[in-house]
Amino acid sequence: MSNAGGRRLSTHGDVERGEPIEVHIDGRMTQAFAGESVAAALMAAGIRAFRTTARTGSPRGLYCGMGVCYDCLVVVDDRPNTRACMTYLKPGMRIQSQAAWGPRENVDTTADGPR
Amino acid sequence: MSFERSADLVIVGGGPAGLAAAAEAGAVGLETVLIDERASLGGQIYKQFPAGFRVKRPDRLGRHYSDGRKLIDAAEASGTEIMLESVAWGIWDRTVAVYREGRDAGTIEAGQILLAPGAYDRPVVFPGWTLPGVISAGGAQALVKTQKVIPGERILMVGSGPLVLAFSAQLHQLGANVVGVVEAAPFPRFSSAARIGAAASGNVRQLTEGVGYLRYLRSAKVPYVYSHVIVRAEPGANGEVARAVVARVGTEWRPIGGTERSFDVDTICVGYGFFPSVELSRLCGCAHTYDENLGGYVPVRDADLRSSVPGILVAGDGAGVAGSAVAVQEGRLAAITAARDSGALSREQAATRARPVRAKLRRLQRFRAALNATYAVGPGIYDLYEPSTVVCRCEEVTAAEVLENIVAGSADPNSVKNVTRVGMGQCQGRNCARQVASLVAGKAGRRIDDMPSFSARPPVKPIPVALVAEERPEEARKAEVG
């Protein structure tokens, strides 16, 4: 995953974030908050490219934000093809970039490589 | 392992239409089940903070929060059984097939079904639209409002319509660095302003809100550009958005050569309206018509919101994008119709109950009609692609591949879908169907609504095998030859 924009806003006390929890992002322990979606936690950590595609290896991230586009796919607790925007954090959750249809290390994802 | 329920009324969707319908249905004594795929009610516009967040000062969270809470509270108090994280994946006659995320699957036998599935952001196909950093306006709004996270450090809003104005101002107010707003429509002329104003009686709040948003953006010195559309998103070294290029357009939204200007941004929020989610209404066999300004295909309904299929009603943005105020009234009206058709209300009782609802709808619809005229979608929005632009995000199929695989004489997008895989990915064609239809229609010399769409089949959302699979008796195998 690459690093770019995206961060948490102050809530000005109108609403409080959930309790702080720790999750793992690509193996790195990261501070986040209960109530956040995986997508929000990734964006807040400055990560906007969640996966690379099967055919061309292109980076993709959050697009529709409501669960219909299936672009924000990541590997959560070893489960690939998980929508980051529809999945909410649990303490200790392991989040990994997805490469094609599996975690990044598992790069042989089609019978003969990309089409 | 599977459940079987029944109810007088099954409401699919817990946004404004569904919530209002649930409250009304409960009030008139219909046994009702409401299902929604999310973990909390409110749909998109009234999306709530997820569990974990604690609301401290609800009075400072804006109108959407308070309106949404009122609707949700009323629905929750109505006696309706509410099934969250539940997805209606198919409908056979009046049997609604549902799975509950992480739990189980089953069916609900419905006396009647109200589809209130809402809408999703219009996917606009332009070079670079798949880059990280290009985000739908709705997605950006949800992220900022209900997660308190901004999607980037320098945000350009591109789009058209009153929601673009509202989103931009709200985003900026919440602390996002909105560096510009690019509106496709021209600067509102006196005649269109007057038309909106005239239709605004009864919609004063919406109108003054709009004026307020403009004033806010002006005072915050956020550049507001009219008559321009996005034509390209360019990546930086990190492979994400680094620049947005826009161009001047005419009334058809076709970029005029030599007018490009660029913004150095890392985020482009795209807000060119919405498409109604018509997958379920199409699956049920409801008749549809095509109206570009309502978001494309919309189910045909009578004055009481019945679809063309007996027992199926449709309310809210899922029947044509008209906003939350209309959705709430339609939800109420549909529930009243369902009650009348089930015998829970007499014809007179239903008419009396519906009268104020219809009056409100008439006022709202005048306002919407005026808005639609001002912000009519230009056909050029479907011609922003270049040959190398990915049209199908899921399967990464380019416009050039689609065009070269449209067989001479073909007038059916399903044919090019079959050979190129457009529309076969996990979004089930939501992001590419309209653009593919445009490409096929162009070559065939046909109108969009003069061709089939991608075939409507269950499941309308991807279904987990583990939850849905269940043993079923097999017919005796017929002997077959090898």
Place this chain on the structure above:
Amino acid sequence: MATAGADTTDVLVIGGGMLGCATAYHLARAGVATTLVERDEINREASGTNAGSLHFQIMRQPDYSKERLDRIRSTVEIHAEAARLWSTIEGDLGCDLGVRLGGGLMIAETPDEFAALQEKCRVERSMGLESEILTQADLRANYPHLSPDLLGADFCGDEGYANPLLVAPAFARGALAAGADIRLQTEVRNIEVLTDGRFQVSFPDGGIRAKRIVNAAGTDLGRLSGLVGHPIKVIAHPLQVHVTEPWPMSLRQLVQHVGRRLTLKQTQYGTFIIGGGWPGRFDAATGRKDVRYDSVLGNLWVAAKVFPFLNNARVVRSWGGHIPITADRMPVMGELPDVPNFFVMHLSAGFTLGPIAGMVMADLVRTGQTSLSIDAFRPARQTELVT
């Protein structure tokens, strides 16, 4: 290179599925003036809506009576040629057709089923088919992703799958490139046999005069043959197929079940296709092939039982198709005995045998001879199949 005219042609091929397109391809490449007419669009019926399985082992039979064995034996040669052709077809057509010939496993879960597999394998080997029985231990050792509870399998190395969405269109493109004329949205309304033996064929607007006709019209085959006095009963059995999202490759064989309806494969795109002939529903009013709820649940259940990894997957799409079947489920290929130059071709195993059938039919039409025997498929025996 001969080309077809607007209102006359040498061979009129009726039907734009696999059989029609493959036949038109071979005819056109041999220099025959060929016109193909299709009432809708290419490859939208049986050959475009099946699950893409290439079956070379025999289906389980209720008994192995002489009559059944003779019927099976009569299709051995064409199947063997089909297997050879599938291994070269992508090179022949110059394009990717998703062909994967990693072998097929027909599995057994119960002792009865395993016994049925063993009997079936004996019959196959007696007919020269190279199949072999794998035991539970073999399966556990070599196919760890299959359920460990399977008792065994009949393995046939020739089997595999291809992408039914790509094959007929590839033949159609090749036919066009070789000078064939292809007309979509063109339905045959009437066929008149003229005094000189040619055919006057009429469409809703227009018509064509042809020296020879190949009726490859699938479920419409019976009606068209009836127009020249030789109706043949073909019934369409609706079926449905389901496909998952893509996953890293873990299955390279075609999986089938001797006791239940199942085919399972993983495509080059990583998606799993789950079929096996679970019944769909044909809506006579709309002409739509609908998907039945019970068949979704039942098909997925069998598939996940045999290949438990599928419990991680989601089904993204399903579609309805059909398999066109004559009363004895045998191929029909040949010239109508009482209507010279009118050829019919029909297969229920239309995907597996499609390419070879097209090649054979083109030879028959052109030369009157075929390199392999299709005598058992001749239409003359179809008197008992008349509507």
